[in-house]
Amino acid sequence: NAGVMQNPRHLVRRRGQEARLRCSPMKGHSHVYWYRQLPEEGLKFMVYLQKENIIDESGMPKERFSAEFPKEGPSILRIQQVVRGDSAAYFCASSPSPGLPYGYTFGSGTRLTVV
């Protein structure tokens, strides 16, 4: 069981480029959550997806950010026209069922640096 796999681990983008972050959940997990963490801060919820559905995107910025979790393949968090303020660590978590008490399994994160 490989756990939650995120790639790339590190991503550098110039301002205005697009960033695509991938997350493969644990086997058997159909619920995926994306979080963003700024330096020295906690994790901020962004979006909750099930296969082919966005369940809760209340934490997603209204523009430039989108997420998907297709029937086949990993979940993708896409950031268009990146700006310096998008630099952060982006974590994906998966669970077999929504919320607690099952808890989440986290990936190691993708560290995005916008230069």
Added chain:
Amino acid sequence: SQQGEEDPQALSIQEGENATMNCSYKTSINNLQWYRQNSGRGLVHLILIRSNEREKHSGRLRVTLDTSKKSSSLLITASRAADTASYFCATDEDDKIIFGKGTRLHILP
């Protein structure tokens, strides 16, 4: 939304001492969890306590929950250098988990 709030924000103690971190939250919960994050890594689940439980133990970890005060505490006994990390409480809200800002724990040799 930011449900949980840990205090202190940072804590430095000598190796072997006990470390206590607190978490307060705002709305009613079904469960509360504590996670650890080593520098530059993802979060690792430590322990879950249900709303009808008052105390739970796991190895050197002891978690308490006071739903009347909407607060929880995490006690790490006999601290070790490897316990140096950030610790976050997390509560459930609308089928997702909301994290506090964390306590940065530093164990001094």
